[in-house]
Amino acid sequence: MKQQIGQRALTSLISLLGLVVLVFFLSRLTGDPAALFLPVDASEEMRQNFRALHGLNDPIVVQFGNYMADLARGDFGESLRRARPALDIVLEAFVWTLQLALITMSLVAVAAIFVGSVAAFTVGSKFDRFASLLSLVGASAPDFWVAILAIVLFSLQLGWLPTSGTGTIWHWIMPVAVLFIRPFGLILQVVRGSMLSALGSPYVKTARAKGVKSKSIIFVHTLRNGMLPVITVMGDQAAALLNGAVVVESIFGFPGVGKLMIDAILQRDFNVILAAIMVTALAIFIMNLLIDLSYALLDPRIRK
Amino acid sequence: QDSEVTIVLSEELDLIDPCMATRSNIGRVVLQNISETLTELDVRGDGGVMPRLAESWELVDENTWRFMLRDGVTFSDGTAFDAGDVVHSFERTQSDANSCEISRYYEGIDMQLTAVDDLTLDIRTDPAQPIMPLLMTLLTIVPSETSMEFTRDPIGTGPYQLTEWNVGQSIRLERRDDYWGEASDVSAATYVFRSEPSVRAAMVQTGEAHIAPSISALEATNPATDFSYPNSETTYLRIDQMTAPFGDVRVRQALNMAIDREAFIGTILPDGSIPAVAVVPPTTLGWNGDLTTVDYDPEGARALLAEAKADGVAVDTEFMVVGRIGNFPGATELYEAITAMLTEAGFNAKLQMVEVAEHEQFYSRPYVEGTPYLIGAQHDNSRGDPVFSMYFKYHSEGRQSGVYDERVDALIDQATAATGDEREALWSELFALLHDEIVSDVLLFHMVGFARVSESISFTPTIATNSSLQLSEIGLE
Amino acid sequence: MTELSTQHRPVRSKSHRMLALLWADKFAFTAAGFLCLMILCALFGPMLLADAASGQNLRARNSVPFTLDRGWLYILGGDALGRPLLARIVVAAQNTLMIAAGAVVCSLAIGTFLGLLAGYAGRIWAEVILRLADVIMSFPSLLLAVIVLYILEPSVANLVLVLAITRIPVYLRTTRAEVLEVRERMFVQAAQVMGASRRRIIFKHILPVTLPTLITIATLDFAFVMLAESALSFLGIGIQPPEITWGLMVSQGRAYLTSAWWLAFWPGLAIILTTMSLNLLSSWMRVALDPTQRWRLEMEKRNA
């Protein structure tokens, strides 16, 4: 087990490195940040100066060497636009994103598993149909619709919640709710399908013969058997949130990593892009590791 | 407490460095709030250039301006303001250690700043700069201790000082007690950032914010709170006369005639937008009131094209109309409609919407080879003088120019060096030449912006609101 | 034991039987009908309505839905340039469905294939494939789009490429998770004993178990891809006006959400309905293809 994790850490490190190299070179093929940072009527001299200031005039291999040397010392470079260390910027934003992702995914996990399981258990019932349809509508509706309608309804009309921003717990409600919808719909469907298969298994009969309550048949016996795809898809959705929930962040003014990343990409702020990718990649790698480990925890047959 | 306001801006500030104050959102926070300039342009009246940190100025000789500075001014860090600070502030904009934007306004000018004494400053320039006081409306003053690198802790002489910067969330300015001028009503201002226009509007409506300097026209439905203001932006299609078939003036005329400008106003563009006859707004020096927009005349356009075709101009050449996605509200629709109108008039036009970085490649030299194109762009000049626009847009060597005409080059050079009425006349002449004779571009509209201001405060947006927002101009009701 | 039906019902063709099963689930049947309609729109829409969909009429700008004053094409209202929304939705179906189906099918096929490989082939392969998935998962799709835009030409095929690549990991990881469990089942060993090739075991025995889950995810991805596509057109990659897709219509309507809701609503509804139809159909398929569940449809048929 220890050895396995060690090996995993090593391969992950290699892939992270590969990712950095890939992003480093590819992103530099996508245009000149000077053109984007400086106003259109800036002179060629200003542009040169800007490039020189950020070492963009060196041959790309030299730039890469410098970057890696700095990286080895734990220096992720400065943002081209913000006059701040890229890592600081990213970490500040990542804290928000992480919180948002964690809160959302925990709610999604609880709600989707609960509703999905019950829907599978009562397959074909009104509850099943209703839960499925509603969640599907939610999951396929454009997220900005939902976000703006929520603001119009809950802030403008009813005045219950602040429109946007951070600060109080009330500020979290709408962003989390909007982020909740898509993963909820998707995971609910996956849970439902997975449980539907599991509920036909003979061990369910055994449990019934033992007099086990329906509740525990659903949530103890079958759930764990149907969990593998569910946590995998949850991981995917969580990764999407970790990569940043751009729409929600920009509509609700959440200072997360999604908006940061988009801006950095659109502005070719290379160091921020790289730092952001490394931080989120690390989080995603760790999450995938945990998910892979949990397979074996959930299903002893997979332990080898 | 009651005298605090919240202002919701459209995007987060990367920097709050005073030397970046020409960027609109940075300017709204910094300009004349944190950092002041020597002079200030009067946008509410027609006072022209007014004193701010300089009390008066005079032309010493043709190439030298002398500014008499205000006494008793201190920076928010307690140090006193003197001529040395101005010199440093200028040098800072020229430094290699940063990429200050302000410097572009001093480009091509050899400027020598000397502190004659603590409160007297001489500026020698080559060539002569008749509009030096105007140029000084752009130079934000920082204390001479400020390092050359970008700072994240701006110090200025303004009525407010930065007290809090929650990156990504808010910026807070608080009123200084030791400000040299009149104390303003607002004791503190918080700036927050929302990129969604409807959210900005909603925030003022719910009372979460007091001013939203830019909301979308579609949201601006409440006359009690929503103001339109000319935002000093002008949209136009730049024509590169080097590429066929645009070298022929008839083709350029036909382009102008093919577009029904009136149809856009009140539909895709808000009421209040004005069909443009120059690339700068009407409040600019030398504005030529005699120019009139080209009338919509698709038949005439077609006739002109036929005529040109008969002369062997390749009017059937396919060209692109390049627009920038999200450039202004309704940009895509506008360009879509324009393309349709051009096609209607017999052009072989194709729409191509591109992203910022790509747009920049099309817009600035060296231009993209291959298919000829018209590029849709928006130009901002709220500074009151065409000099900030004309060289770039129309001089043969201008970065975004598609005009190659000696008369134009000469006029630009003359006007830049001229003062007073002569300057005004020369600009006026240039506008006429470009518009009527050369038909340099397809000018579209002077745009308007919309601001929502809470009823609990009094503030009227002006043409300057696009680039600055003085807290001292806000009154409390 | 007596077979009550001594005389067998005539053996009907397989497709006929599936149709009967489809008829048994009224929701799925409606869904299938709707999808057929959409496919017809996609096939013939541009041919019939292209002119109507691109004809501008600023006087009909944002004209309200549900009146026949301007002719039946305006029944759903007009857009910001006064083009009839109904015609535009019909015409846009082609691009939309082509892109969405292209992206989803590609990512589903590639992801599933790699997932099967990772789950069933040797450790080294699995390690490589999974790290690759990690990397893709951490690679922001927007950056990918920008890179593709700069390195390759913007085109529909590249748009599909970007969308497909970003969605591969979820299928890959889900497939692998399921394979890990399914391959431990005894019937897989039984097939092995019979000498079944790996390919056969994977495609005949393992894939059918995992497929329903994957298809469930894919149906919801349909909506995701349709909306994501418009986000990428914002970067200038892929579909650009005057070409249209539903996603593009939705995002163009965004500015008008509070003033002319119908601009974004109808294309959004088309997306929702398509997604929902696909999902209903996939739920139906899950039941129809699972012998232990199929009775649900067969019984309904009998009762009906």
Next chain:
Amino acid sequence: MPEHLLEVCNLSVRFHTAQGPVQAVDNVSWHLDRGETLAILGESGSGKSVSSAAIMNLIDCPPGEITQGEIWFDGQDLLTLSNERRRALNGKRIAMIFQDPLSHFNPVYTVGWQIAESMTAHDRPASEAWARAHDLVKRVGIPEPDQALRKYPHQFSGGQRQRLMIAMALALKPDVLIADEPTTALDVTVQAEVLTLLEDLQAETGMGLVLITHDLGVVADVADRVVVMEKGKIVESGTPHAIYHTPGHPYTRKLVAAAPGKGALRQPSTASEPLLSCRDLAKSYGGFDALKGISFDLMKGETLAIVGESGSGKSTVARLVLRLEDATHGQVLWKGDNLLTMSRRDMTGLRRQMQMVFQDPTQSLNPRMSVHELVSEAWAIHPGIVERRHWRDRVVALLEQVGLTADHATRFPHQFSGGQRQRIAIARALALNPEMIICDEAVSALDVSIQAQVIDLLGELRDRLGLSFIFIAHDLPVVRDFADRVLVMQAGHIVEQGKTQDIFNAPSMPYTQRLLAAGLDPDPDVQAERRAARLLLANS
């Protein structure tokens, strides 16, 4: 009418299938008194399991349907009770031992947890439940109960799982225990222990036992009354003695006549070259040595029976030989080639020559494939054996050979009884015309008449095609009839091997002797005597 502990009246159950309804149970009535043992004998697929499932409320309605009948327990008709009230009875008052022990355990929980759950579900405190689970596991003869409780179902052998299932059912000392083929995977010594355990419990609590079995010996040993079922109906009932000695119904007569262990012993053909040789084959799971280095040969055309203690490694041998698992060390030589080091591709080529019938038929059939697909898959894998257009006929022929009918071909595995599934698995193994078949308890769930039919079929193939068998079984009379040589295993070792004749007539090792002595005789009279002798032995 005296009050019975459990009474089934006129029960009929019908299943819906795509081909139309199947009447699984047809107007069946029987009753059970306190302390009594009722044996239900019957043809495979005659509705024994379905009727007991009806008692436990385990029939999915739909697609199943209880068309008529009453099930009286404790003065109430179970079929009219709410689900919640039936749940409260299940496990506590009425318990059930399922036919397929592997699939009926939840694969992801430890067996300890699952046994304890049968108590905690009825509000027993967890600590008490675990203590009792420990006790029960010991009682059913699982070694090292502490560790066993913490293991997962797939880590046990077939027989061990069956015993764990028994332990689970006995946890709350139910009033009625329905045991569906509870000893199909148990060697006779363990079987005897389990039967004694059940009897003890009966004596202690007055438990009524419904024993569904095909084993006439078990019936003779423990049953008070017998009902015989055929095709969903009860065809005869009475005392074991009456049934055995004066069977009335033709089916019963056939059943009694088919009882194995009476035929002539086989004379193995004289030595030919070995088809398969195992050399020092060993397997350990973690720290546990399941197989401790065994060696044996299988000659061409020979039937080698492996008998032995439950959990002694019999199935492990089969899995190793077929390379479903990797051996820890040792060699398996197939016609001289070592299978264990062979490349995967070469192995695939050889696969068609060796087939296996798994101990757990349910799990070894892909639930998504119809019987036709299951059987014909072999031909799809190895083209050239049967042409595609003959598949249908060939499948039908195979099904008929194992006692199924043509219209079973379109059904799916879950629509069959335990014994029927086992026969599908046999048909599948035969489809490839292999040279060797490993039968892991392949006929243990079949009633003796079908068993005889299948054994005859296998015997005929052996004689005609020179097929070799490794025949893993616990059922000594069947082994005696069918095998050429016998290999006796205990705790991972081979304790004795030799010709069937020698082993049965003159066992040399004490374990073998014990094994043979524990055998049950189908004649109730004979069995009563043996039992008396055994009790005497035990008491002295």
